[in-house]
Amino acid sequence: MLTACDTDFLAKLSGLLPPDALAAPEPRYLEEPRGRLTGQGGAVALPRNVEEVSVILRACHAAHVPVIPYGGGTGLVGGQVGLGNALPLILSLERMQAIRQVYPTENVLVAEAGAILADVQRAAEMAGRLFPLSLASEGSARIGGLLACNAGGVNVLRYGNARDLTLGLEVVLADGRIWHGLKRLRKDNTGYDLRHLMIGSEGTLGVITAASLRLSPRPAVQGAALMVVDGPKAALSLLALAQARLGDGISAFELISGTGLAFLAETMTQVRQPFAVPPDWMVLIDLGLPAGADASDALERVFADALEQGLVRDGVIAANLAQRKAFWSLRESIPEANRHIGAIASHDISLPLSEIAPFIAKAGQALARIKACRINCFGHLGDGNLHYNVFPATGHSRAAYDGERAQITTCVHDLVHQMGGSVSAEHGIGRIKAADLVTYGDPVKLAMMRAIKTALDPHGILNPGAVLMHDEMQGE
Amino acid sequence: MLTACDTDFLAKLSGLLPPDALAAPEPRYLEEPRGRLTGQGGAVALPRNVEEVSVILRACHAAHVPVIPYGGGTGLVGGQVGLGNALPLILSLERMQAIRQVYPTENVLVAEAGAILADVQRAAEMAGRLFPLSLASEGSARIGGLLACNAGGVNVLRYGNARDLTLGLEVVLADGRIWHGLKRLRKDNTGYDLRHLMIGSEGTLGVITAASLRLSPRPAVQGAALMVVDGPKAALSLLALAQARLGDGISAFELISGTGLAFLAETMTQVRQPFAVPPDWMVLIDLGLPAGADASDALERVFADALEQGLVRDGVIAANLAQRKAFWSLRESIPEANRHIGAIASHDISLPLSEIAPFIAKAGQALARIKACRINCFGHLGDGNLHYNVFPATGHSRAAYDGERAQITTCVHDLVHQMGGSVSAEHGIGRIKAADLVTYGDPVKLAMMRAIKTALDPHGILNPGAVLMHDEMQGE
Numbered sequence: 013m014l015t016a017c018d019t020d021f022l023a024k025l026s027g028l029l030p031p032d033a034l035a036a037p038e039p040r041y042l043e044e045p046r047g048r049l050t051g052q053g054g055a056v057a058l059p060r061n062v063e064e065v066s067v068i069l070r071a072c073h074a075a076h077v078p079v080i081p082y083g084g085g086t087g088l089v090g091g092q093v094g095l096g097n098a099l100p101l102i103l104s105l106e107r108m109q110a111i112r113q114v115y116p117t118e119n120v121l122v123a124e125a126g127a128i129l130a131d132v133q134r135a136a137e138m139a140g141r142l143f144p145l146s147l148a149s150e151g152s153a154r155i156g157g158l159l160a161c162n163a164g165g166v167n168v169l170r171y172g173n174a175r176d177l178t179l180g181l182e183v184v185l186a187d188g189r190i191w192h193g194l195k196r197l198r199k200d201n202t203g204y205d206l207r208h209l210m211i212g213s214e215g216t217l218g219v220i221t222a223a224s225l226r227l228s229p230r231p232a233v234q235g236a237a238l239m240v241v242d243g244p245k246a247a248l249s250l251l252a253l254a255q256a257r258l259g260d261g262i263s264a265f266e267l268i269s270g271t272g273l274a275f276l277a278e279t280m281t282q283v284r285q286p287f288a289v290p291p292d293w294m295v296l297i298d299l300g301l302p303a304g305a306d307a308s309d310a311l312e313r314v315f316a317d318a319l320e321q322g323l324v325r326d327g328v329i330a331a332n333l334a335q336r337k338a339f340w341s342l343r344e345s346i347p348e349a350n351r352h353i354g355a356i357a358s359h360d361i362s363l364p365l366s367e368i369a370p371f372i373a374k375a376g377q378a379l380a381r382i383k384a385c386r387i388n389c390f391g392h393l394g395d396g397n398l399h400y401n402v403f404p405a406t407g408h409s410r411a412a413y414d415g416e417r418a419q420i421t422t423c424v425h426d427l428v429h430q431m432g433g434s435v436s437a438e439h440g441i442g443r444i445k446a447a448d449l450v451t452y453g454d455p456v457k458l459a460m461m462r463a464i465k466t467a468l469d470p471h472g473i474l475n476p477g478a479v480l481m482h483d484e485m486q487g488e
Numbered sequence: 489m490l491t492a493c494d495t496d497f498l499a500k501l502s503g504l505l506p507p508d509a510l511a512a513p514e515p516r517y518l519e520e521p522r523g524r525l526t527g528q529g530g531a532v533a534l535p536r537n538v539e540e541v542s543v544i545l546r547a548c549h550a551a552h553v554p555v556i557p558y559g560g561g562t563g564l565v566g567g568q569v570g571l572g573n574a575l576p577l578i579l580s581l582e583r584m585q586a587i588r589q590v591y592p593t594e595n596v597l598v599a600e601a602g603a604i605l606a607d608v609q610r611a612a613e614m615a616g617r618l619f620p621l622s623l624a625s626e627g628s629a630r631i632g633g634l635l636a637c638n639a640g641g642v643n644v645l646r647y648g649n650a651r652d653l654t655l656g657l658e659v660v661l662a663d664g665r666i667w668h669g670l671k672r673l674r675k676d677n678t679g680y681d682l683r684h685l686m687i688g689s690e691g692t693l694g695v696i697t698a699a700s701l702r703l704s705p706r707p708a709v710q711g712a713a714l715m716v717v718d719g720p721k722a723a724l725s726l727l728a729l730a731q732a733r734l735g736d737g738i739s740a741f742e743l744i745s746g747t748g749l750a751f752l753a754e755t756m757t758q759v760r761q762p763f764a765v766p767p768d769w770m771v772l773i774d775l776g777l778p779a780g781a782d783a784s785d786a787l788e789r790v791f792a793d794a795l796e797q798g799l800v801r802d803g804v805i806a807a808n809l810a811q812r813k814a815f816w817s818l819r820e821s822i823p824e825a826n827r828h829i830g831a832i833a834s835h836d837i838s839l840p841l842s843e844i845a846p847f848i849a850k851a852g853q854a855l856a857r858i859k860a861c862r863i864n865c866f867g868h869l870g871d872g873n874l875h876y877n878v879f880p881a882t883g884h885s886r887a888a889y890d891g892e893r894a895q896i897t898t899c900v901h902d903l904v905h906q907m908g909g910s911v912s913a914e915h916g917i918g919r920i921k922a923a924d925l926v927t928y929g930d931p932v933k934l935a936m937m938r939a940i941k942t943a944l945d946p947h948g949i950l951n952p953g954a955v956l957m958h959d960e961m962q963g964e
Contacts, residue, residue: 115840115841115842117724117725117728117841117842118840118841118842119841120840161677162677162681164675164677168674168675169674172652173675175681175684176648176652185932185936189932189935190932191930191932191933191936192930192932193930193933195908195910196840196908197838197839197840197872197908197909197910197913198644198645198838198871198872198873199640199644199649199838199868199871199872199873199910199913199914200838200910200912200913201637201638201640201688201910201912201913201914201915201916201917202910202911202912202917202921202924202925202928202929203688203917203925203929203933203934203937203955204685204688204689204693204936204937204940204955205638205651205684205685205687205688206685206933206936206937208651208681208683208684208685209680209681209682209684209685209940211681212677212679212680212681213680217680228735229731229732229735231735232732232733232735248593249593252593255705256705256708256779257708257778257779257780258778258779259704259705259707259708259776259777259778260736261778300735301735301778302733302734302735302737302777302778302781302786303732303733303734303789304733304781304785304786304789305778305780305781310778310780313779313780362673362674362675362676363673364591364594364596364672364673365591365593365594365595366591366593366594392675395674395675396673396674396675397674397675432671432672432673433673434671434673434675434676434677434678435678436676436677436678437673437675437676437677438675438677439677440677441677441678441679445678448678449678449679452678453678453679454667454668454669456661456665456666456667456668457667457669457679457682458679459665460661460667460680460682460944461679461680461682463943463944464680464685464940464943464944466943467939467940467942467943468936468939468940479679479680
C-alpha cells in the first residue's frame with residue numbers, strides 16, 4: 013500500500029533538504045504533451061545533486077510515498093503523470109543540468125539527467141564531436157528522461173537508440189542507495205548489464221541522475237536525397253541497394269507518404285513541395301560519408317542503379333547543405349501537419365523489415381472495413397519503425413470517429429502483433445500503453461519484469477502504474 | 489541448499505526425456521582451455537529442442553539440482569566448470585545447432601544456441617551478409633555461450649560486442665518457463681530490456697536456447713595497414729585522426745607490441761615480420777569502406793597526415809587482400825606465441841581511452857618494483873581493451889614467479905580500477921574472477937545483481953558460483 017505525499021510527509025522531507033528544494037507543482041508538471049492525461053502531485057522536489065535525490069528517495073521509500081521521476085515532460089505515453097490513488101511526489105531533475113565533462117579524445121561526454129538534449133548536442137559540437145540522438149522534442153527533452161525511455165529518433169539506423177549511446181549511468185535506487193556506474197568504457201564484462209535494465213524502464217526501477225554518453229566523429233561529408241518510390245516494398249529494396257553500396261554511410265532512411273504531403277499542402281503552405289505532382293510514396297535518404305567522398309555522386313549512383321532496377325521513378329539530390337536542411341524540414345513538419353488535421357489515433361509501431369509492405373497493405377484494408385479514413389504512414393523505415401496515424405476521411409471531424417477509435421487501435425495493434433512487430437517502437441509504455449503490454453507482451457517476460465520490479469523497488473514507489481499496471485503490482 | 493545430481497535424480501529425469509538425452513560426461517566437459525580448473529558433473533544432458541531444455545530445468549528447479557549451461561567450452565574464466573559442493577548436471581546445447589532462418593532483406597539470422605560461430609558466419613556469407621562477431625575460438629565457440637558471455641573480439645570498434653549484434657532471444661528460465669523473445673526488430677520499447685540482462689549473465693539467470701542476430705552488409709571495399717608508432721599515446725592520436733577522416737570505416741585498430749613481435753620471432757619463425765627492425769609499438773588498422781572508395785589511397789592519406797603530425801614512423805599498406813590476411817595472421821598469432829613463452833599472469837582489461845598511455849607507463853613501473861618481467865601488452869586498442877600479459881624475464885621460468893603471481897595480478901587490477909577501468913573487458917567473470925567482482929565492483933550494483941539473481945533463480949541452481957560467489961548467495 014502506498015501513502016499520500018501529504019503535508020506531514022512534506023514537512024518531514026523539507027527538514028532534510030535545502031530551503032528551496034520543494035515547491036508546489038506548477039500545472040506543467042501535471043500535463044502531458046497531447047493533453048490526454050492530467051496528473052497529480054503533492055509537491056515537486058527539485059534536487060541539485062545526487063545526494064539530495066538519495067535523501068528524497070530514502071524518505072519516500074521509508075514512508076511508502078509514490079514518486080514520479082520527471083525529465084522534460086515530453087513523453088507521449090503518460091509516463092510522466094501520476095494517476096494512482098496515493099498522491100505522489102514529483103521528482104524533477106531539471107536543476108541537475110550540468111555537462112560534467114567532455115572527453116573529446118575518448119568520444120565521451122558525461123551529462124547530468126536534467127541536461128537538455130540540444131545542450132548536449134551543442135557541447136559535443138563545441139568539442140568537434142557528434143551526439144547523434146536527435147528527435148522532435150530535443151529543445152526540451154532531458155537526458156534522464158530520454159534514457160529512461162530509450163528514445164529513438166531520426167539517427168537510429170546509423171547510431172542506434174539512446175541505449176546504444178550510453179556507456180555508463182549514475183542511478184539512485186528506490187531506497188536511496190546510489191549506484192556509481194558512470195564508466196567510460198567500450199567493453200566491460202563485469203557482471204550483469206544493469207545499465208540496459210535501467211534504460212527503458214521508464215523510471216520504475218531507479219532514477220537516472222547522470223550518464224556517460226558515447227560521442228561520434230562528425231561525418232566528414234554529408235548529403236541527402238528525396239526519391240520517389242512505388243511503395244514501401246520498393247523503398248526497402250532501395251535501402252538494401254543503398255546499404256550494399258554505402259553501408260553505414262546511410263545515416264537515415266525516412267518514409268514519407270502522399271497523405272503526409274497532402275496534409276502539408278493543406279495546412280503548412282510555407283513548406284516547399286519537392287515534386288510538382290506529390291507522389292504516393294517517397295523516401296528521404298541521408299548520408300554521412302568519410303572524407304574525400306562525394307555525397308552527390310554516391311546518391312546519383314544509387315539512384316541510377318535503382319532506376320535500372322525499377323525501384324525509383326524520380327528524385328532530387330540536395331545540391332548543398334541548405335537544401336539538405338530543407339529536405340529534413342519537410343520531413344520534420346509532418347507531425348505538425350498531422351496535428352493541424354487532427355488524428356483519430358496514432359500508432360508508434362515496428363515490424364520486421366520484410367513484413368512492412370504486407371502490413372501496410374493489410375492494415376489499410378482492415379481499417380477500411382471499419383470506416384473510411386485517411387492514413388498517414390511515415391517515419392523511420394530503415395529501422396522498421398512506422399508512425400501509423402489514422403485521420404478522419406476528408407470533410408469529417410475527429411468526433412465522428414469517437415465510436416471507432418478503440419476499434420481502430422486494436423485493429424492496428426492486433427495486426428502488428430500477429431506479424432511479429434511491436435506496439436511501441438520508440439515511445440515506450442508509460443500509462444497509455446500499459447494495458448497493451450498485458451495484451452501483447454510475452455507472459456513469461458512480464459512475470460520476469462514483475463519479479464525484478466519487486467526485487468529492486470519492493471514498496472512499488474517508483475512511477476507506480478507506469479509500464480506495469482497497478483493491479484499487476486497488487487499483492488507484491 | 490543445492491542437491492547433488494545423483495543416480496536417483498538422473499533416473500527420474502531420464503524418464504522425462506528421449507533415451508539418448510543423458511550421458512556420462514566426457515572429460516572435455518570438465519576442462520577449461522587453460523587447464524586452470526577441473527569441473528565435475530553427474531551427467532551431461534543433451535537436449536534437441538527448447539521443450540527438452542524446459543523439461544530439464546523444471547526438474548532441476550524442483551529438485552534443487554545445480555545446472556552448468558555448456559556451450560563450446562571455450563570461455564577463459566571458468567564459467568563452464570562446476571565446482572560447488574553439490575554435483576551439477578551439465579546442460580550442453582550442442583545438439584541445438586540449427587540456423588533456423590536467414591532473412592537477408594532484414595539483415596537478420598536466427599540461430600540456435602548450439603550453432604558454432606564459424607557456421608553462423610558462413611551462413612551469413614552465403615546470404616551475402618556479414619555476421620561480424622569474430623574471435624580466436626570461432627571454430628568451436630557456440631552462439632549461446634558467446635551471448636551468455638557477451639563476447640568481444642576484433643570487430644567491436646565497428647560493430648559492437650555480442651550484445652550489440654542481438655535483436656532477440658529465446659530463453660529458458662531456472663524453473664523451466666520459456667521466454668519467447670525472438671523478435672527481429674530494431675526498435676522495441678515494450679518493457680524492460682531483459683535481452684541485455686540475459687546477455688552477459690553467463691548462464692546464471694537463464695539458458696539462452698536461440699537468438700535472432702543482426703547481420704550487416706559486407707563492406708564493399710576492404711584494406712589494412714601496419715603502422716609504426718612511438719607508443720600507445722601516438723597510436724590513439726592516430727586513431728582519432730583516422731576516425732576523423734574515415735569514421736566507422738575503421739573497423740579494427742589493434743595494438744601490437746615489440747615484445748609480441750619478439751615472441752613471434754622466437755617461437756613462430758614462420759610468421760613473416762613486416763619490418764626489418766621490429767618496432768616497439770605498431771598498430772594494425774583495418775578498413776571497410778563504401779563502394780567506389782580506394783582503401784590504399786585512404787590509408788596513404790591517413791599515413792601522410794600522421795607522418796606530418798609526428799604520429800607514425802613507418803608503415804606498410806596491404807597491396808591486396810592476401811596481404812591484408814597476412815597482417816591479420818600476424819596479429820592473431822600473438823596469443824599462440826604467448827602460450828609458447830608461457831605467461832605468469834594474463835589480464836583482460838579495459839580503460840578509458842585517455843588513461844591507456846598513463847596506465848601502460850605506470851603498470852610497467854609498478855611491476856618492475858615487484859620483479860623483473862616481460863610485458864606483452866596488445867589487443868583491441870580502439871575499444872580501450874588491452875590484453876596485458878606478464879611473462880618471466882628472459883632466461884627465467886614461470887615457476888620462478890609462483891610467489892609473485894598473485895601480487896602481479898593485484899597490482900595490475902588495482903591500477904586499472906584506480907584509473908576507472910574494468911578488470912574484465914571481454915572475458916567475463918566466471919569463477920576465476922568472481923572474487924575480483926567483490927573487490928572491484930560497485931557494492932550497490934552487486935546488491936542489485938544478487939536481488940535479481942534471487943528473483944529469477946530463487947533456488948540458485950543456474951551456474952552456481954559463477955559471477956556471484958557461493959558465499960554471496962548464502963542465506964538467500
